[in-house]
Amino acid sequence: MKRSRSVGASSPLNGIGKQDGDPRRKRKLAEISQALNVTPVDVAVLRRMAISEGGLLTDEIRCKVWPRLLNVPTDILPEKSGMPDEQREGLQEELIDIILRVLGRNTQLHYYQGYHDIVVTFLLVLGERLATALVEKLSTHHLRDFMDPTMDNTKHILNYLMPIIERVNPEVHDFMQQAEVGTIFALSWLITWFGHVLSDFRHVVRLYDFFLACHPLMPIYFAAVIVQYREDEVLDCECDMASVHHLLSQIPQDLPYETLISRAGDLFVQFPPSELAREAAQQYSQQMAASTFKDFDLTPEQQRADTVLRRRRREKQALKGAAAGAMVATAQPTTARRFVRLAVMGLTVALGAAALTLVNTALEWAPKLDLHLFP
Structure with missing residues (x-):
């Protein structure tokens, strides 16, 4: 029998409840407002709010905070x-x-x-x-x-995925290596910031809050924690490229997003890109050809x-x-x-x-x- 993980119905969708009386929500709204109203704007606090549980809560707030996270001048907006x-x-x-x-x-x-x-x-x-x-x-x-006009840098960034997985879960890493699945299953995740594969708009904008506040490589760390979360399913899969690729390409829609966001942030701190760069470069010899990027051949x-x-x-x-x-x-x-x-x-x-x-x-x-x- 295959083992799998699922998220209970009580799991929070956006982390912090939407009720006006929720004290955590009120506190977060107050912190965001205060960070926006000081001079200069406290971008560090806004980044922390975007990363922390629940993200930026509403699109109205995102209209004010996303420009700050990208350092777009607001005086001419x-x-x-x-x-x-x-x-x-x-x-x-x-x-x-x-x-x-x-x-x-x-x-x-x-x-x-x-x-x-x-x-x-x-x-x-x-x-x-x-x-x-x-x-x-x-x-x-x-x-x-x-x-860029070629896929060289995209493939290079995908090469960070396996070194992260190896540090988090050597068993899953070795299984994937044996299956020769590569990292192409994560291509559409990476280049659309998961926007193409997630069906709920709330999950998409929550991830955008997180990615905008972080290092550009954070989506690859998030991809790694998704694979780690699905450990049981991966290890129960037939150990061949087609089976593992098919499994990982079908991203679950009921992921515990707040838990995975927190875990991705932890992994970034534990294993920063500078520590993984050499291994990522070595992955080129194992990279599948660009013509095999079938999971995004839409x-x-x-x-x-x-x-x-x-x-x-x-x-x-x-x-x-x-x-x-x-x-x-x-x-x-x-x-x-x-x-x-x-x-x-x-x-x-x-x-x-x-x-x-x-x-x-x-x-x-x-x-x-x-x-x-x-x-």
């Missing part, structure tokens, strides 16, 4: 952030506009399959103007190496911008008890827009690589202030 429901009909065009602006202003960046999963999350939470500013900052920092329908937007929109509106509406693109594409539209639709895709900005600790790393908003 629009006063009103977020997107009213009545303005959501044009989301697909706004998504393409954001991608066009970012790529147009940063010609060294290359669109990659899954990029729009990240962009649409920022669009839904922040609205187009603010999302554009943060996506540009994110694309030139956390996601920078994903947006069908055109899965990668259509309107498909992603509808899925995310349904998830977000379901939280408010509202039905999702259909979205239709109406603007005629220019040559540049047509190219990006093809890419977003999954018809023209250039897989890139991921971000690796070396820092000493997660809380010491932060993007430099160099972004200007569009007029």
